[in-house]
Amino acid sequence: MLHEIDLSRADLNLLVLFEAVLREGHVGRAAARLNLSASAVSHGLGRLRRLLNDPVFLRTPKGVVPTARALDLAGPIGLVLAGARGVIATARPFDPARSARQFVIGAPDGVSALFLQPLLAVLRRDAPGVDIRLRQLLPPAAARVGATAWEPALAELEARTLDIAVAPFEGVPARFAAQVLREEDFVILARAGHPFAAAPTLPHYCAASHLVVSMTGDANGFVDDALAERGLSRRVALTVPSFFMALAVVAETDLIAAVPRGFAAAYAPRSGVTSSEAPLPLPRFRIQAVASKAALQDAGIAWLGDALLAAGTPADAVSPSSCDARPVP
Structure with missing residues (x-):
């Protein structure tokens, strides 16, 4: 028969502390989140280490990082806390007007x-x-x-x-x-006065220099797949990691970029950038x-x-x- 864990000897508030430190990656920020002192959180982590028989979090110059054991436990602990919160929520309905969450x-x-x-x-x-x-x-x-x-x-x-x-x-x-x-599709951004904006045709599109938003630096994307299906290609002169950076660069250069339609509608006009329909079908x-x-x-x-x-x-x-x-x- 398996040994039954005596939960009466365990402080389940330590799981809440675990979640806060994991989310914040910093003892001080976790303390502020829990309305505790940094010293109280540090003492709680000591008890958590003894409870789990693991260092749990390792100090770094910028805060703390979870151990492999802590990462393994993150999912199960999250489920336990979500279940507990669900039980409590049935007794005290969430009131957004009063909440400070x-x-x-x-x-x-x-x-x-x-x-x-x-x-x-x-x-x-x-x-x-x-x-x-x-x-x-x-x-x-x-x-x-x-x-x-x-x-x-x-x-x-x-x-x-x-x-x-x-x-x-x-x-x-x-x-x-x-x-x-x-649902979203893509439009093409170009600076005001760009030749492509005046004649947004497929030949002009392929002849232009392109900017691609790529968080990994990979310049090949779904646009290139769509072009390849037609035996066409383009030159990607620059990749950047964000759409806002793309907007700033397009406004000041001859590069053009494909961006979500909703993003273009919200931010392109205030940047002096024009948007045009893509000259070939692109995925939604x-x-x-x-x-x-x-x-x-x-x-x-x-x-x-x-x-x-x-x-x-x-x-x-x-x-x-x-x-x-x-x-x-």
Whole structure:
């Protein structure tokens, strides 16, 4: 018969401390998050190390990093805490108007730019005490957009270092819940007066020098795949890691770039940059908000998902006729 663990001898608050330190990566910030002193958190970590028989977190000049054992435990501990929060939430419903909670949302910069301002408006109106920590999601090196590109984000959702992730997910596993916020396609940005803007044809497109937004530095993307199907190619003169950087560079150079339509509509006019329809059919993609089903037992995270849905689906976001989108052949 297996030895039964006596939970009465274990302080389960240490699991909350574990989650806070893992999320913040810093003892001082975790202390502030928990309304404790740094000394109290340090003492708690000492007790946690004895409880788990592992160093758990290792000090670095910039904070702390989890051990391999801590990373293995992050998912199970997250599930335990999500279940506990779900039980408590049934007794005390989440009230956004009174809440002072902090949520962590992960998204690529071109995606967060689409929902951030509307989300802040929702928070100002309905949840003025709620704080958001926005983290940029990065796909693994050499990953292409597709089913595996955002697997690291799924791991973070299970570890509860992210509450919700928003990205062009595909093939989300059944243990997660996914909600489509909007559909997007791509348009082409060029500086005002650029020859391509005056005549956005396919030959002019191929002849231009291109900028590609690539978080990994890989210059080959879905545009190149679409061109290759027609026996065509382009020169990628520059890659940059963010859409906002792309916007700044395009405004001051002869480079052109493909960016999401919603991003272009929101930010290109104020930068003096023009947008044109792509001269060849490009894929549409779905931006989805994803959370673990265990985390959605927490009424606060469920509310945040609803808030993101309200912020991410403006009336013209998914209507092909209103944004002149071409159907994908």
